[in-house]
Structures are given as structure tokens and as C-alpha cells.
Amino acid sequence: MNTWIQCVTVLLPVAYMSTALLHGMAFAGDKQPPIAGWRRASLWTALALHAVLFALHARVAGGFPELDPWLIVSSVSLTVTLLWTAVTVRSRQASAGAIVLGVVGLLQLLASAFGPVTANVLAPLNAARILHVVTSVFAAAALVLSGLYGLLHLMLYRQMRAKRFGPIFRQLPNLEQLSRTTRRAALAGFLFLTAGLNIGIGMAHAQDVSGFDYRDPQVVLTIALWIHFGMIAFSHVIRGLTARRTSIAALAGLITLIATLLMALIPGITFHE
Amino acid sequence: MDSVQDLILVGFSHRTAPVNVREQYAVRGEDLEPCLRAIASADGVDEACVLSTCNRTEVLVIGTGRETATALARQHLFRSMGDEHLYAFEGVHAVIHLFRVAGGLDSLVLGESEILAQVKHALDQARKADAIKRLLHPLLTHAIAVGKRIRTETELGRGTLSVARVGVDVAKQVFGSLEAAHALIIGAGETAQLVARHLASERVGSMDFANRTLQRAELVASEFGGVAYGLGDLKQALLRADLVVACIDGDGGLVGTDLFSARELNRRARPMLVVDLSVPRAVDRRAADLGNLLVYDLDDLEPVVESNLKNRGAAMTQADEILVAEVHKFLALRTYAAFSPVIGELAQRFDTAREQVLDTVAGGSASAREMQIAHELVKKLLDIALSTMKEGARNARSEAVLDREYQRFLDNLESPS
Structure with a gap:
């Protein structure tokens, strides 16, 4: 079983990178039907491989696997791809794929390189804990997507300010759509984070989790992120929050989110390590 | 003198002069006729014509040499313009x-249709x-006629047809759907109305018009269902607008930075978004330095146009073939x-010869049949002579030679020299 896990772990970043490359070819102007077909096939292959990887981990662990930081990164990669696929199906605009899937591929490469071969079962295994993990992963993925679309918005806006009408101008979705996706992804992240955060705090109180404190750096940063992305989600009704400022905020939120996740890797900083 | 060899064309266009040079030498509508009359009445000029658009001013002259034509054009239209801008x-x-x-x-937007009217x-x-x-x-x-033929028989006329259309396309890249956008069109002339039609076809949320003459703005606004403003109320009109398209003689500062509120x-x-087509x-x-404001003029839009151009390679070849055939014709x-x-x-000489022959042969008493035969024969011979001349005219410059000339x-x- 471990051999299978190792094979899939190695193949997964390759699958994501290949998909990103095929999207990059489309971005550069190659939209021939065979390329479009390979792009779709490659994306579904990557998603299927990822599902197989988690199924194998669950089978080895004998239940819902405990997610170490690298497995969290891997599950965030999978969720980002799922959310992005939903966005593209709805908007019929897959041109951001090169960048979004490129970042996903990079995250998965790190997860594959540093992650464990096998995972333990989540203990204690209960519905609240599973829900806390799942909502937190979805929140992180939505916030990553919001940050990435914010980055794309800034890229296009800068190009348009500089009066450069190259591939970024021609291929990316329009400014309004990028801004809307940034806000909507932030809203999804905000809602999932509301659920994940409350379930987590509830569990911490109910189960008297050792080391839990509201002053814990990860808790503080997560609450800050919750407020931050809440503002981004409703930025269109807040005077003075221009689309550009919202995008900068989303990008800053993404960097903070990465810092928050990385915190768990350093011993002694957070109870969540 | 009315040979094609005597034809001289002097001018500048978007290919040779950037917009800051073109705007200095743009000919206003009311100045065009006096300029044309002055050139046409100059010594040695048989015929003259001036073509003036946003993107080019060209003078066609017959009867003078190249130097005189250039000097005349310089005197009346391109005074002190750098040689590098003229062709x-x-x-x-x-x-x-x-x-x-x-x-x-040769247009900024390949295949655009406004030039035909111009x-x-x-x-x-x-x-x-x-x-x-x-x-x-x-x-x-x-x-x-060539312009019409190229647009009808090739793909050049399809897609993005004018700078007005390119401006609207850029607006779509900013706003996506224009249904929620408020547009303000400054000007009420032909280009302004063309922009309005393109915006209407994109179902723009609302369209206001501002013009020097309020009555004209009202007239256009009533057609497209918007509010009309005089230029004095421009600041107020700008407050409401998401998209501004200027198509008016501007003197470089009609819409100054003071009209935009940085706070707003x-x-x-x-x-x-401000698209300046003037x-x-x-x-x-x-104004381009102000935050949250995107400002484009005609030169800025040229790269967008070039990307359209790349997709029209086959149509270009077809248009070139039509052009060579039409020049030949x-x-x-x-x-x-x-x-x-x-x-x-x-024809006159043939008739005289026929009369002489009939006089010599029949001595003034030719029958009706003999006269008809003579008439038919002369007509036939004249037809043969004319067809030979036509053939000669067609072969004077073969299409292959013209093709090389075109290349x-x-x-x-x-x-250009």
C-alpha cells in the first residue's frame, strides 16, 4: 500500500504542473482543440489522483487521516483546484489556470516532498473534529483563491495603467470578473472560517485542549484573517475600498494565511503544532 | 497634364507621426476649404484634394513636381513639421x-469603415x-469603389471595425458587461454617434452626452435616451460616469485634471475609464496620473489594434490581390x-476615307446597299482598332509588373522618402 501512496505522491505534482503548463500554452495563444482536450483530461487526472491519494491514506490509517501541516497543504491544493474548477465552469473562463494551477502544483510539490508517507487516524475521531478540519481546509482554500485572484487583478490593473495590451490583457478575465471572484472567494472563505473557527473554539473549551489560549499567535492571526477577509467579502459596499485596494488586501491576506499555516511547523509557537 | 505619373501625394499619418504631433497639425472642418482653395489656385496646380482625418492629413496634387507639391503642403498645412513625419x-x-x-x-484599425466616408x-x-x-x-x-470591394469580398470588414469599437472593447475588459456602466460621451458628431451605437449594442446601463452646443447634445441624447450636458456642466456629468469617451475637437485641455475629483x-x-478618440x-x-483612473488615447490603443491585425493574415493577402487588380484596372x-x-x-478619318472611296468607286451615285456595306466595313475596322488599343492599354503595365511594384x-x- 505504501508503494502505491509513494507512486501517487510523486505523480501528483507532475500532474498539476502538466495541467498548469497546458493552461500556460493556452494563455500564450495556443487554443487548438487538441490542447483544450488535453487540458481537461490532465485536470481530471490530477483531481482523480488526488482523491486516490487521500483514499489510500484513509485506508492505511483506518479512518479519517490526521492531517499534519504538509497533508493540510496537500488538501488545500486539492480544494483550491476543486473551487477553481467550479469558478471556471460557472464563468467559462479558464485563462487564470496557468497561475492558479501553477501555485497548486508548487504547493503539492512541497507537500509531496516533505509530507509523511502514511498518516495516523484522526484521534479522537468525532464529527465535530472532522467538521473543524474540513471547514478549515475549505476556508484556507477559498482564501488562497481569493488572494490569487487579487494578484491577477493587480497584474491586469498594472498592465492597463501602463498601457500594455499584451497576453495578460488579452487572456485574463476582465477586471470586474477578477474583482468579483476575489470578493466571492473571500466570502466563501469567511463563511467556512466562521464555521471552522467556532467549531474549533467550541471543541477547545469542551475538550479542554491543552495550551489553547485566545492569545495564541495562530488563534490571533486566524481571527485577524477572519475580520480581514470579511471586509474583503463586503468591500463593494464599503466606501473607499477600491477594487485595487481590495486586491492588495486579498494578497496580503494570502501571505498572512501562509504564515499562519507555517506557524504549525515551528515547535513551541502554537498549541496547534 | 492628367497622367498618373503627374500625381503627387504628400502627408502624414499615424504611421509616421504620434498623436501629439498629429493634434498640432489636425485641420479643423472650417479650415479645410480655404486650405484646399489656396493649394488648388497655386501656380502650376491643375487639380488638388485634401484628405483630413484624426489619423492622417494628406494632399493630392496634379500639375507640379514633387518639391513644389511638398512646399505647397508645408506652406498651407504642415508648416514647420519635421521631415521625419512626412511622406x-x-x-x-x-x-x-x-x-x-x-x-x-493603412488605417489604425485595419479595415475600419469610417475612412470611406472621409x-x-x-x-x-x-x-x-x-x-x-x-x-x-x-x-x-x-x-x-476599391474600399467597398475590399470590405465586401474579404474578412477585413468583419470584427473590430473602428477605433470607436476598439474603445468599447477596452471598456469591456474593464467592466465585463457594460449593463451596469454609466457612459458619458463628449461630442455629438459622427464618431460620437458611432460610439453610442456600439455602446447601445452592448446594452450599456445609461448614456449621457456633453457637447459645446447643448442643442446638438440634446438631439443625440434624445435618440439614445440619455441626459444632455453643455461643456460647462462637464464636472457634474463626470461624477456620474464610469466610462467616458471623448470624440470632440479638444485643444488638448478640454477635459482638465481639475474636472476629476481625486477623492471621488x-x-x-x-x-x-476614459477613452480619448479626439x-x-x-x-x-x-489625468492618467490620477489614481483609479485609466486614460487611453488613439496611440495607446494601437497595440490592441495590432493584435487584431495578426488574426487577419489571409484577409490581408486577399485584399492585396484585389488592390493590385484594381490599380491595374x-x-x-x-x-x-x-x-x-x-x-x-x-473615327472622323475613317468616315472621310469611306466618303472618298465611295466617290472614287461610284462617282457620287452609290446605291444604298453599297453605302451600307461601306458603313459596316468602316465600323468593323474601327472596332478592331479600338479593341487593339484597349488590349494595348491593358498590357501597357502587366499585373505581374504591378505586383512587383506593390511589393x-x-x-x-x-x-517612405
Whole structure:
């Protein structure tokens, strides 16, 4: 079983990178039907491989696997791809794929390189804990997507300010759509984070989790992120929050989110390590 | 003198002069006729015509040499303009250039249709000023026909047809759907109405018009269902707008930075877009430095146009073929037209010869049948002579030779002398 896990772990970043490359070819102007077909096939292959990887981990662990930081990164990669696929199906605009899937591929490469071969079962295994993990992963993925679309918005806006009408101008979705996706992804992240955060705090109180404190750096940063992305989600009704400022905020939120996740890797900083 | 070889074309266009130069030398509508009359009445000038648009000003002259034509154009239109911005074409090259212009092959937006109306306008102006006669009239009429043919028979006329359309396309890249956008069009002329039509086809949320003459703005606004403003109320009109398209004679500062409130701009969720299609530019170029404001003029939009151009390679080849065939046809017609006095004289001589032969043979008492035979014979011989002349006119310059000439023209286009 471990051999299978190792094979899939190695193949997964390759699958994501290949998909990103095929999207990059489309971005550069190659939209021939065979390329479009390979792009779709490659994306579904990557998603299927990822599902197989988690199924194998669950089978080895004998239940819902405990997610170490690298497995969290891997599950965030999978969720980002799922959310992005939903966005593209709805908007019929897959041109951001090169960048979004490129970042996903990079995250998965790190997860594959540093992650464990096998995972333990989540203990204690209960519905609240599973829900806390799942909502937190979805929140992180939505916030990553919001940050990435914010980055794309800034890229296009800068190009348009500089009066450069190259591939970024021609291929990316329009400014309004990028801004809307940034806000909507932030809203999804905000809602999932509301659920994940409350379930987590509830569990911490109910189960008297050792080391839990509201002053814990990860808790503080997560609450800050919750407020931050809440503002981004409703930025269109807040005077003075221009689309550009919202995008900068989303990008800053993404960097903070990465810092928050990385915190768990350093011993002694957070109870969540 | 009315040979194609005597034709001289002097001018500048978006290819040779950036918008800041073009706006200095743009000819206002009311100044065009006096300029044309002055050029046409100059010593040695047989015919003259001036074509003036946002992107080019060109003078066509017959009867003078290249130096005199250039000097005249400089004196009346391009005073103190740098040599690097001017080009001059003679003879067949001038014809090729004019046909390319009419066909939209030399336009900022490849295949755009506004230029055809502008060539027609130049023809009307020259006709009114009595400045065109035996060569320029058929030349301009033929150019208009070539323009129509290229647009009908190739793909060039499809897709993005005008700078007005390119401006609207850029707006779509900012706002996505224009249904929630408020547009303000500054100007009420032809281009303004074209922009309004494009915006209406994109179902823009609302469309207001601002113009020097309020009545004219009201007239256009009533057609498109918007609010009309005078230029004095521009600041108020700008507050409401997400998208501003300026198509008005601007003098470079009609829409100054003081009309934009930086505070208001920074309160907008999405950026404001200003597309300045005017030459001279209507919007102060410093407006581009304001935050949350995207400002583009005609030169800025050129890369968007170039990307359209890349997709039209096959249509370009087809248009080039049509153009060469039409130049060939025009030159043949001109050569044949040069024969017309000879043809008249020939017909007269044939008739005299017929009378002489009939007198000699029948001594003044030729029967009706003999006279009919003589008449038919002379007619037949004249037909043969005319067909031979026509053939000769067609072969005077073969299409293959013209094709090479056209290629040389295109090669020299980057560095016109």
C-alpha cells in the first residue's frame, strides 16, 4: 500500500504542473482543440489522483487521516483546484489556470516532498473534529483563491495603467470578473472560517485542549484573517475600498494565511503544532 | 497634364507621426476649404484634394513636381513639421497608397469603415471647391469603389471595425458587461454617434452626452435616451460616469485634471475609464496620473489594434490581390482614356476615307446597299482598332509588373522618402 501512496505522491505534482503548463500554452495563444482536450483530461487526472491519494491514506490509517501541516497543504491544493474548477465552469473562463494551477502544483510539490508517507487516524475521531478540519481546509482554500485572484487583478490593473495590451490583457478575465471572484472567494472563505473557527473554539473549551489560549499567535492571526477577509467579502459596499485596494488586501491576506499555516511547523509557537 | 505619373501625394499619418504631433497639425472642418482653395489656385496646380482625418492629413496634387507639391503642403498645412513625419508618393505609388487608405489597409484599425466616408467627404469638398477635374475625380471615385470591394469580398470588414469599437472593447475588459456602466460621451458628431451605437449594442446601463452646443447634445441624447450636458456642466456629468469617451475637437485641455475629483475617484469600487478618440486630444494627458483612473488615447490603443491585425493574415493577402487588380484596372482605364482624342480623330478619318472611296468607286451615285456595306466595313475596322488599343492599354503595365511594384511599395512603407 505504501508503494502505491509513494507512486501517487510523486505523480501528483507532475500532474498539476502538466495541467498548469497546458493552461500556460493556452494563455500564450495556443487554443487548438487538441490542447483544450488535453487540458481537461490532465485536470481530471490530477483531481482523480488526488482523491486516490487521500483514499489510500484513509485506508492505511483506518479512518479519517490526521492531517499534519504538509497533508493540510496537500488538501488545500486539492480544494483550491476543486473551487477553481467550479469558478471556471460557472464563468467559462479558464485563462487564470496557468497561475492558479501553477501555485497548486508548487504547493503539492512541497507537500509531496516533505509530507509523511502514511498518516495516523484522526484521534479522537468525532464529527465535530472532522467538521473543524474540513471547514478549515475549505476556508484556507477559498482564501488562497481569493488572494490569487487579487494578484491577477493587480497584474491586469498594472498592465492597463501602463498601457500594455499584451497576453495578460488579452487572456485574463476582465477586471470586474477578477474583482468579483476575489470578493466571492473571500466570502466563501469567511463563511467556512466562521464555521471552522467556532467549531474549533467550541471543541477547545469542551475538550479542554491543552495550551489553547485566545492569545495564541495562530488563534490571533486566524481571527485577524477572519475580520480581514470579511471586509474583503463586503468591500463593494464599503466606501473607499477600491477594487485595487481590495486586491492588495486579498494578497496580503494570502501571505498572512501562509504564515499562519507555517506557524504549525515551528515547535513551541502554537498549541496547534 | 492628367497622367498618373503627374500625381503627387504628400502627408502624414499615424504611421509616421504620434498623436501629439498629429493634434498640432489636425485641420479643423472650417479650415479645410480655404486650405484646399489656396493649394488648388497655386501656380502650376491643375487639380488638388485634401484628405483630413484624426489619423492622417494628406494632399493630392496634379500639375507640379514633387518639391513644389511638398512646399505647397508645408506652406498651407504642415508648416514647420519635421521631415521625419512626412511622406510623399508619386505616380503609381500614390495611387496604391490612396487605394490602401480607402480600403482601410493603412488605417489604425485595419479595415475600419469610417475612412470611406472621409474619402467621400474629401471628394465632395474638392468638387465643391472646383479643385478636381479629369484625373482626381475618377481616381477618388475608383478609390471609394476599391474600399467597398475590399470590405465586401474579404474578412477585413468583419470584427473590430473602428477605433470607436476598439474603445468599447477596452471598456469591456474593464467592466465585463457594460449593463451596469454609466457612459458619458463628449461630442455629438459622427464618431460620437458611432460610439453610442456600439455602446447601445452592448446594452450599456445609461448614456449621457456633453457637447459645446447643448442643442446638438440634446438631439443625440434624445435618440439614445440619455441626459444632455453643455461643456460647462462637464464636472457634474463626470461624477456620474464610469466610462467616458471623448470624440470632440479638444485643444488638448478640454477635459482638465481639475474636472476629476481625486477623492471621488478613490471612493469608486471600480476604476473609471476614459477613452480619448479626439485629435487634438480632449483630455489633459496628466489625468492618467490620477489614481483609479485609466486614460487611453488613439496611440495607446494601437497595440490592441495590432493584435487584431495578426488574426487577419489571409484577409490581408486577399485584399492585396484585389488592390493590385484594381490599380491595374484603373491604370488601363487611364491609358485608354488618354486615347479618346485619338479615337475621335480616327473615327472622323475613317468616315472621310469611306466618303472618298465611295466617290472614287461610284462617282457620287452609290446605291444604298453599297453605302451600307461601306458603313459596316468602316465600323468593323474601327472596332478592331479600338479593341487593339484597349488590349494595348491593358498590357501597357502587366499585373505581374504591378505586383512587383506593390511589393516594392510595401517594402518602402517603413521608410517612405
